[in-house]
Amino acid sequence: MRQRPVAITNGTLVLARNRRAVEAGIAVGMKVAEAATHAPDLLLVPDDPRRTQALWDVVLDQLDGLGPVVEDAGLGLALVDLTGAGRSERVLVRRTLHALTTLLGLTARAAVADGPFVASIAAQKTAQELILIPRDHGATFLAPLPVAVLPLPRYAVADLALLGIRTVAGFAGLRLSHVQERYGGIGMAAFSLAIGTDTRPLVPRVRERQETLSYPFEPPVDDLTPVLFVIKALLDNHAAILRREGLVAAGLRLTLGIEAREPVVIEQRWSSACVPGPAELDALRLTLGDQFSGEERDGALPPRVTEIGVTLLDCAPDGGAQLPLFGAGIVRQREAVGHLLTRLHALLGPMGVVEDVPVESHLIEERWQSRPYTPERIGTPPASLPIVDAPSLPSLPGMILCRPPEPAIVGWVGEQLTALACGGVHRDVLTALGPYHIEGRWWEERRFDRAYWFLLTTDQTLHLIVEDRLSGQWTRVGVVD
């Protein structure tokens, strides 16, 4: 396949191509039909992101043996911390490259350098299988390269070109104060890289941790209590590992082996990444209870559990969230709310706890949208400006909605609205404010044509009533309480 031009497509466009295809003049974004005219023997491969990611995960697993920290810098680029490897760097890297070629049939290029930036540039630019940048020679390697390799905004690169600065060496020769003055923090960061200062620590890759314990339920159990005990032990085990390694998990997958049946798999995503504790166990207990009691209701024999497996999902570094630094109050509050939401989601479902967001609308029942609550909302600063209200009808403080809207009868004396009967109670009207006439969606089936009134009755209650002008019905939709 390496000898033939190959292009990965989504059916219409070229998404990626190999070197042979580049030589044939095929570019990314080119239409497939056009690409085929450039190379008659072009091999078209459909894009399969899941399979590609799976293969990339295998590559990253292989790299785990090379160093303690592996950073996933996107498909095709990984960074490995080789600190402590000493002079055996070359041997180790060659062995890994050989393993990738032998086991997976992949070719790879590698570079060893002082920091991740120089290493990734070197690996992408070199034609060799392995390149070693000697210690403290990062700046020397970067010097002849175009300044565009540095993480500078496009306008800055164009600006530098106008000044005649086209290489990294030219940029590194500028005065630091000038760079800071002209390009600010971004320029300072790029300048540090240009002079060979690259101390960014690697970010360990997010990966699933699978910790499956097979518990010998002999004979199999049909009671939830021992199952929950084992699950708690497994979760405690996981929590200890996560704390030791400074990780948090985003959820878990519970696999229950059932005698003479398909295994039961329960996957739960927590409201925020955390170390599993009582809240997560509670959520699992609720789900398990619902599932098993449902089966018993059907009249079947209770399921007999033979094996339990717990897998934590998306374990990631906790980012120091548990350190008592500034802002830790909000972090703790978020954590507590996250635990509460985990429990409530298991009990009430994902829309069990919602946040209401006001939106502009003429209809009062459409003036907000509810979305699932997330702990990230904790710590949001209060709005400095009042929320813009719909001009058609004011939203009064203290108003509650009548659910469902109550049918109402209004009394008129001449042209005056004088009485309101609603819910079996007759009230005299002191004053009426309205009508607020609202009409819309006449092009849809859900068209509306309404007249809203605020009625102040003798008991000093302010009612919001509406006349549906399509049906002629009056209803009370709210009360200012």
Added chain:
Amino acid sequence: MNVAHGPNQQRASPLAAFPPSLAIRRASDLAPHADMLPTGLPPLDAFLGGLPLRHIHLLAGTEGAGVTTLLHGLLATVTRIHPVLLFDPHNRFYPPGAAALGVHLPHLLRVGVHDLQKLRRALAFALRESACPLIVWDTGLLPPAHLLDRLRPDVRASGSALLLVVAGIPLAAPGITGATLIARHERWEQGERGRPECVGKTVSVAVTDHRRHRSATMPLTFHYPAPLPSLLRVARREVSGDADATGRGTLAAGDAAASRRAG
């Protein structure tokens, strides 16, 4: 020029620099009490010292008395800093109205569960987690005493205050251990002279502090962000005895309505 003080010179006390009437207080006196949740309503805070945590409170009143206005005023203060859990089984909460009085909606976790069994379990979870210092339950009717008795140990063990919002005035509330707030409508607030508009509402609140066995009544005024035009015209007339014989008012937006009715 520096002057060295001799030993026989009388030294002034550092406190002499302060005026004699200045009351010096400890910093801890100024800080809010850790077990109290400030309501942001000065008369209420002066009387209660805030809403005590680990207690069950009651907010009640007849329809239109101002219970929701008072609740929104309370939420406006608490949600600025803390998350608040609101159990709204009847889905009566109107978010734009709350936002208009300053409630910070991103800190309001609304639970619209209808099933009482699930609601009680969710309430138990919330009390166990203590994630929200204020939990509001818009119950409609006061829960039975045995339910409050079962809730009380959970509330005592938690770090939250549980506020029950009830429609109507209950004759007795045996399970309430913190404060009872009974709201009554007092008056609609008038705008400036020459501009007859409704700018807010004053609610008279009868407060009973069950911990200290004392009561008081205080007026609390809530201002609307935008005034309502001419709502008070007839209401004021009635108060001043200027209403017509039937007690009925004139039509505020009479022209529009009249033309519509005539058409």
